[in-house]
Amino acid sequence: MLPESLDALLAIADRQGNPEALEARLGRPLDNTRAVTLRDGVAVIPITGPIMRYANLFTRISGATSTQELATDLRTALDDPKVKAIVLNIDSPGGEATGINELADMVYAARSRKPIKAYVGGTGASAAYWIASAAGEVVVDDTALLGSIGVVLEVAVRQAEAGQKRYTLVSSNAPNKRPDVETERGRAEIAKTIDALADVFTAKVARNLGVKPEKVAAMGDHGGVRVGAAAVEAGLAHRTGSLEALIAELSGRSGTWVGIAPTVVRTTAEFRAAIAAGVDPRTIQIGNLNAIRAQAAAAAILAERERAKRIRAMAVRGLEDTATAAIASGISAEAAALSLLKAAKERGIKIGV
Template sequence: MQFAHLAQRMFNRPLAIHPDKAEVIMAALGERFGITRMVRVDGQAIDVSASMFDDEPYEYRDRDNGYDMAGPVAVIPVHGTLVQKLGTLRPFSGMTGYDGIRQAFLTALNDQAVEAIVLDVDSPGGEVSGCFDLVDTIYAGRGTKPIQAILTESAYSGAYAIASAADRIYVPRTGGVGSIGVICMHVDFSKALTSAGVQVTFITYGDRKADGHPEIPLSAEALERFQADIDTMGELFVETVARNRNIAASKVRDTQAVTYLGAAGVAQGLADAVAAPDAAFRALVAELA
């Protein structure tokens, strides 16, 4: 994937991703775009340095359905940064596409050899676009076959939204759930361009057409409008988790995007049990026997 295309998908748009992962991605792209400092809305400046994703590409099989069969159970990987369209059925280059997850899930749901579906989740989340449509697809599959989310460490933000659509969620002792919120990183290149002797002139139709462009500072009006959009998406997130987990929306909202480790997530109603992934899987197989 070209870096410019990746930058378009990461900057100046809402993300359902853990803030720490967002900073790692900024660091990975920073050197290539001349970014050395990132400023949060709260005014805190963060130094970033070159870093690359540490996830290894997934090796494909011929005629792959997007899931592995472990006995009668289809195991669908939900790993790394989540994006709307990756064009592959499996995680690749540290990312998983909602398109691939959806295809794998629907195939498994209609596969007569599959008696249950496991979402193997280890992800900090990713793009908002496409996330909640996928969540609704998984939620609608409840009752057709058992669907369980077995975390192979953590499910944060968009990844937690996906996990919440399952019938049950198992989290390991050192794994985490939560980060139920939305974040947007606006990059302002205006001072850098001015220092380089570059002046950008926008010729627009519509007073707000250039809002959010990185070549100009973010105006108060634009910030207010973008915050309203983020709030709307955040409320959708809250309502979706409340529906999926059958808990009050106010309780979900009150988490304020906090992350919870292991048993603390269970206490909050965001997971059903603390269990090592292999133990959770064996329990599911025993139920099917």
């Protein structure tokens, strides 16, 4: 067993007597949802497998996802006061176009109500990417595949059986009702519909990401897919990361704000300067702890030498023992001055000013 897997197993074993701790780690089902889990106030909504509009026995058996059920889950998470943020956990190759636009618009509109992030750990392609782009931020694994922005229609032509011939008659007012895909004209007519759907897809992705529609095709490699950091560089995603880190960030458990460039400090002076400049403490990272310790030790030595020097300078003849005792006690130079004055008065020693 890999070390990290063993650590996770032992961590769960340590929590076996504490159901609340287990729920915090693994999540508990969110009431009235399909498969949503709630972890530290973060609702994780899975979007896996092929995406279809309506839920049925086939979607459950095949591991597909229904936009109908997703809409219900999202609405429930938005209305639940226990949920303070939402993560769309996506691993899907896409699916049918019907229902995708409505769901993506719902996600886009909900961004103003609660933080919504999309996480792609495997594949976020086609319809799945349409949904992901509607979230407030898209976070991806280094190996995740994103893109496939476009519309595809596959038509299988069934040949007539021997001895049979099939005719299709269309009313004269609707010559484009049944285009013949075996003719160039028929394919061109069908392509118009596909292009129109692709235009909607592109326009909505552009709106979701805040870019111009004409840039989307190149960002998505003209229907191709991009991997991890390349997807971030192209603008399809905002940053790379992990699902666990994203949940920790949204729940407030992370030590720093992921996604905001950290301010690295190496000395106490740099730390104080960062705080004085208004830098959020949650984004400050210690660059070299050993250097900070060494700097602090050096500063302490200098301060101690200066204190001893000031006390010795005030010790006139006959008060050497009092000065030595003051240095050893660790009192400030100001306090030592008072001790020296008192000792001088008691001994009849005059201190010149």
